[in-house]
Amino acid sequence: MNIQTPATADLTAVKAKQQATWASGDYAVVGTTLQIVGENLCEAVDLRSNQRVLDVAAGNGNATLAAARRFADVVSTDYVGTLLERGRERARAERLPVEFREADAENLPFTDASFDVVLSTFGVMFTANHPRAASELVRVCRPGGKIGLANWTPEGFIGNLLKTVVKFVPPPPGVKSPVMWGKKEYLEEIFGRGVDVATTSRHFTFRYKSPAHFLDIFRTYYGPTHKAFGAIDAAAQEKLQADLYALMDSFNVAKDGSLVIPSEYLEIVITRKA
Numbered sequence: 001m002n003i004q005t006p007a008t009a010d011l012t013a014v015k016a017k018q019q020a021t022w023a024s025g026d027y028a029v030v031g032t033t034l035q036i037v038g039e040n041l042c043e044a045v046d047l048r049s050n051q052r053v054l055d056v057a058a059g060n061g062n063a064t065l066a067a068a069r070r071f072a073d074v075v076s077t078d079y080v081g082t083l084l085e086r087g088r089e090r091a092r093a094e095r096l097p098v099e100f101r102e103a104d105a106e107n108l109p110f111t112d113a114s115f116d117v118v119l120s121t122f123g124v125m126f127t128a129n130h131p132r133a134a135s136e137l138v139r140v141c142r143p144g145g146k147i148g149l150a151n152w153t154p155e156g157f158i159g160n161l162l163k164t165v166v167k168f169v170p171p172p173p174g175v176k177s178p179v180m181w182g183k184k185e186y187l188e189e190i191f192g193r194g195v196d197v198a199t200t201s202r203h204f205t206f207r208y209k210s211p212a213h214f215l216d217i218f219r220t221y222y223g224p225t226h227k228a229f230g231a232i233d234a235a236a237q238e239k240l241q242a243d244l245y246a247l248m249d250s251f252n253v254a255k256d257g258s259l260v261i262p263s264e265y266l267e268i269v270i271t272r273k274a
Contacts, residue, residue, distance in 0.1 A: 014128040014175055015106070028060035028086035029221040037121050037150045037204055037265070038062035042070055044200070044269050045148040051116035054140060057105045057123025061087030061098075063148075067119065068096040075115075077103035078123070106132045113142040121150040122265070125181035134190040138272055147195070147270040150202075153182035156264030157206070157251045162224060164247055168240050169228045182266045196271045203262040211248045214259045215241065 041063055047053070049071035055064040060083050064076035068091065076091075076098050078084050084100045091098045103109050105124050118141045127133040137147050152158040159179040171177075180186045184199045191197060208214040218225045225244075229237055254260040 011128045014172055015104075018126060018128060026221045027083060027223055029217060031060040031062060031086075033206070034121065034204060035062050035065070038064075038066035038119075040202070041119060041121060041148045041150050041267060042066045044267055045117055045119070045146045047072055047117060052114070053117045053119060054108075054110070054115040056108070056118060056120045056137065057126065058087060058120070059083050059123055061090055063119040063121045064098055065090055065094065065096060067117070068098050069094070072117070075099045075101060077101050077105075077108070079104045106136060108136045108140050110140045112139055113145075115140050116142055116145045118145070118147045119149075122152060124149065125151045125178045128175065130176055130180065131190045134187075134192075138191060138195060141272045143272055143274040145272050147268075147272070149181070149266075149268040149270070151181040151266050151268065152179055153201070153264045153266055154179040156182070156203075157247070157261050158263045158265075160247055160251075161244065164243050165224055165228045165240070167243075168236055169231050184266070184268075187268060187270070191270060194273050196273065198269045198271075200267045201264060202267045203264050206259065206261045206263060208259040210257055211245055211252065211259050214248065215244060
């Protein structure tokens with residue numbers, strides 16, 4: 001009879017859990033290594049200095065800083081305050097004028113059509129309610145404006161890492177995987193008919209001292225793996241660790257003991273129709 005209520009309650013609980021996940025560890029340690037993705041995304045949307053830009057689920061500000069370096073008027077948002085503080089520190093160090101604001105990607109506190117460009121690098125893909133997040137990105141983007149996204153693909157290294165983690169800590173029933181955002185057809189579905197979607201397959205290359213170094217960083221600082229290891233017993237932790245080493249071995253192109261893993265992501269430029 002009231003079919004929507006349980007789904008809404010579930011998504012609210014999922015969002016709270018996700019927020020706690022990204023507040024755990026210190027994603028900024030990993031995030032800073034991904035800076036080149038934000039730079040490339042700003043080039044992909046042909047960012048101009050006279051544009052007003054919103055970075056959604058900005059983390060510690062990779063797309064934010066890239067846009068500010070191009071002299072755009074930038075607002076950086078995330079629902080984890082500690083990550084925004086990391087972005088503030090980086091902006092202060094570079095003397096970049098950026099407005100930072102705590103905000104939920106599914107309920108952005110901005111008026112309709114208030115930004116020329118909306119960006120998100122490996123951020124909005126982790127929202128609980130995918131269609132709601134997509135509709136918010138479109139709503140705050142002006143007609144003729146662009147939405148630039150960088151999302152891990154299901155087939156890439158991080159896509160497989162996330163799939164490995166959920167074998168040990170399954171998501172609630174009915175919750176869709178974040179890597180669905182790495183599929184063009186799914187993006188066309190959730191963004192609807194009011195936009196044009198263009199995608200390019202790219203790779204970000206993880207470079208660490210060794211597989212053990214990578215695992216230590218991701219186990220300590222990357223929210224999904226940090227939380228997963230903390231949620232399972234010692235025997236399951238050993239199995240998860242073994243599975244992650246096997247995954248790294250299958251993707252690692254380095255033969256000198258270091259770790260060099262190209263991880264596929266989808267670079268997306270969505271144009272809101274005028």
